[in-house]
Amino acid sequence: MKATSRSDRGTKRRKNRDAVLIDCEREMFFLADGLGGGHPAGEIASDTSVRTAYDYLKDRLHDETDIKHLLAEAVKHAHHCLQKLSGKDRTLKGMGTTIVLMIIRVCL
Numbered sequence: 001m002k003a004t005s006r007s008d009r010g011t012k013r014r015k016n017r018d019a020v021l022i023d024c025e026r027e028m029f030f031l032a033d034g035l036g037g038g039h040p041a042g043e044i045a046s047d048t049s050v051r052t053a054y055d056y057l058k059d060r061l062h063d064e065t066d067i068k069h070l071l072a073e074a075v076k077h078a079h080h081c082l083q084k085l086s087g088k089d090r091t092l093k094g095m096g097t098t099i100v101l102m103i104i105r106v107c108l
Contacts, residue, residue, distance in 0.1 A: 017042035021050040027104040035096040045097040049078040
C-alpha cells in the first residue's frame with residue numbers, strides 16, 4: 001500500500017494546525033486538525049494527539065483485537081495526554097483538536 005497526504009493552512013491562518021501520521025505497513029492513518037480561533041496551541045494539540053494515539057495502538061493491534069474498542073481507547077488516551085500536558089503548562093490551557101483514526105483490515 002502507498003499513501004500520501006497534503007495539508008494547507010488556508011488563507012486566514014498563519015500556522016498550519018493539521019497533523020497527519022501514516023503507517024502503511026500497519027495500515028493505520030491519523031489526521032488531526034488543531035483548534036484555532038482563540039484556542040491556543042492547536043498545532044501542539046494535533047501533533048500530540050496523532051503521536052500518542054499511534055503509540056497507543058501500534059503494539060496493541062492483533063488479528064483478534066476489537067478494533068472499535070481499541071480506537072475509542074486510543075482517542076481517550078490522546079485526550080488524557082493533552083489534559084496532562086495543558087495542566088503542566090498554562091500557555092497550553094484550552095488547547096484542543098479534532099482527530100480521525102482509520103485502520104484498514106480485510107475481512108474474508
